[in-house]
Amino acid sequence: MSSQQKHTWFNLMVAVISILAYFALWPLIGPWRAMGAFGLLGFAGFSVFFYLKGKKSGRVVSDERDEMICVKALTIAQRVVWVSLIVAFLVALRFFGEDGAIPVQGLSMVVWWSFCAFIVVQSLATLILYARQ
Amino acid sequence: MGSKSGLTNEIRRLRFEHGEMTQQDLANRVAVTRQTIIALESGRYAPSLPLAMRIVRVFDVKIEDVFQLNGDV
Numbered sequence: 684m685s686s687q688q689k690h691t692w693f694n695l696m697v698a699v700i701s702i703l704a705y706f707a708l709w710p711l712i713g714p715w716r717a718m719g720a721f722g723l724l725g726f727a728g729f730s731v732f733f734y735l736k737g738k739k740s741g742r743v744v745s746d747e748r749d750e751m752i753c754v755k756a757l758t759i760a761q762r763v764v765w766v767s768l769i770v771a772f773l774v775a776l777r778f779f780g781e782d783g784a785i786p787v788q789g790l791s792m793v794v795w796w797s798f799c800a801f802i803v804v805q806s807l808a809t810l811i812l813y814a815r816q
Numbered sequence: 817m818g819s820k821s822g823l824t825n826e827i828r829r830l831r832f833e834h835g836e837m838t839q840q841d842l843a844n845r846v847a848v849t850r851q852t853i854i855a856l857e858s859g860r861y862a863p864s865l866p867l868a869m870r871i872v873r874v875f876d877v878k879i880e881d882v883f884q885l886n887g888d889v
Contacts, residue, residue, distance in 0.1 A: 685851050746848035747864050748855060813851075816860050 686744045687753065688813055690730040695806035697727045698799050715788040721795040727802060752812045760805035764797050771797075822886045823862045827853070830875045830882065846870040 704720035711717075734744050771793045775785050831837040839853040846867060855861035856871075863871070872879045 685849055743843065743847050743849050746852050747867060748852045748861055749849070816855060 685749065685813075686733045687749045688810065689733040691806045691809045693730045693733065694727045694802050695810075697724060697730075698802040698806065701799060715792075718788075718792060718795055721799065724798060724802065748816065752809055752816065755812055756805045756808035759808040760801050763804045764801045767797055767800055768793070824859065824884045824886055825856060826882055826884075827871065828857045830877070834875060842871070842874065845874050 701721050701723040704723055705717050708717035708720050775789070779785055827842070831839070831842060839850050839857075843850045843853045847870070848867065852861065856863060868879060868883060872882050875882060
């Protein structure tokens with residue numbers, strides 16, 4: 684398994700744990716305050732350490748194939764999140780009406796879920812592309 | 817091995833003809849990961865031109881001795 688695959692599995696795990704923590708906290712503190720669980724997504728930043736071991740040993744940790752897979756996965760994730768944001772906008776319009784006001788918590792909910800969806804889709808796309816290419 | 821791109825290669829055969837070179841040895845010499853060599857040999861990945869040239873240089877053969885393009889182009 685390459686460093687990028689380890690990095691991807693780690694990010695996917697962090698995103699899944701964040702989602703599970705959100706749904707675990709929801710009954711206890713409500714849907715808005717439970718968004719604090721998405722703070723766990725910050726741990727995704729530690730995935731960079733998967734590249735350090737290989738770099739220290741002088742091994743090639745990433746090459747043109749890894750870069751190509753990364754770009755493709757990034758493109759897929761961007762498109763999915765873009766469509767999700769449009770859907771969120773349409774749902775909000777339907778729910779609140781043309782003259783309604785969207786609560787600030789609602790906006791932050793959309794941002795957090797979009798960020799989470801981005802990590803999940805990018806990770807899944809990366810893993811599928813590694814299996815296929 | 818064949819691939820979706822129609823590019824086949826003789827990397828596996830050439831490795832064995834060059835002192836049973838391991839995939840890791842070849843990967844180190846052309847500055848890629850072993851996974852990329854595996855993907856190349858199984859035909860799942862078509863290399864860039866610079867990578868193809870580096871591989872050819874390692875085996876000291878012509879590029880068409882390593883890579884062949886099959887089908888209509």
